[in-house]
Amino acid sequence: xxxxxVPTSPVTPYLCVxxxxxxxxxxxxxxxAQELLRMPxxxxxxxxxxxxxxxxxxxxxxxxxxxAAGMQVADPRRLGGxxxxxxxxLADVDAAWDQAVAAGAEVAMPLETQFWGDRYGQxxxxxxxxxxxATPAPQQAG
Numbered sequence: 001x002x003x004x005x006v007p008t009s010p011v012t013p014y015l016c017v018x019x020x021x022x023x024x025x026x027x028x029x030x031x032x033a034q035e036l037l038r039m040p041x042x043x044x045x046x047x048x049x050x051x052x053x054x055x056x057x058x059x060x061x062x063x064x065x066x067x068a069a070g071m072q073v074a075d076p077r078r079l080g081g082x083x084x085x086x087x088x089x090l091a092d093v094d095a096a097w098d099q100a101v102a103a104g105a106e107v108a109m110p111l112e113t114q115f116w117g118d119r120y121g122q123x124x125x126x127x128x129x130x131x132x133x134a135t136p137a138p139q140q141a142g
Contacts, residue, residue: 006036006051007058013086015061017127018075020047023061026126027052030103031088031096033059055088076128085122085130093119093135105131 017023024047027033036058037051046063053059064075076082090096097111104126111121117137124130 007053009058012058012060013084015059015127015129016064016075017061017129018064018077019127020050020061020063023125023127024050024052026103027054027059030100030105030125031055031131032099055090059086079128082128082130085132087132087134090133090135093121093133097121097123097133100131100133 015023024033024035024038028035031054034053035050036053037049038047039049040047046065048062050061051058052061064078088096093111100123101107105123106126107121108124108130109120109122109132111119111133114120118134119137120132120134122130122132
């Protein structure tokens with residue numbers, strides 16, 4: 001695949017997953033991710049680095065490497081969960097939600113109109129990462 005320009009961003013999440021190539025395909029199906037860059041290991045069995053564009057923002061990811069455990073990086077399944085949630089503000093959260101669930105995301109918090117007005121829910125991807133999806137409530141003119 002040809003490399004594409006990776007946009008700069010003030011904050012870019014970097015995900016560690018066990019099965020980065022499979023994760024890329026899941027994020028394409030679930031969130032419409034666009035693959036920008038893929039850097040495999042010399043043997044081609046794992047990915048040292050990859051860059052995606054999800055909902056207009058860059059997301060980096062790599063495979064878990066046992067040999068780099070001293071770096072304190074592990075995928076959420078090895079840790080028993082994650083304290084981090086990746087949030088997507090979407091124009092049509094219902095369509096995006098249905099797409100992600102159909103792709104294999106697990107519902108962690110049902111999609112509902114919340115007391116603060118947003119239509120909001122949380123999903124766990126098959127690799128253990130948490131995602132919150134929302135369509136923000138319209139702002140009232142004051």
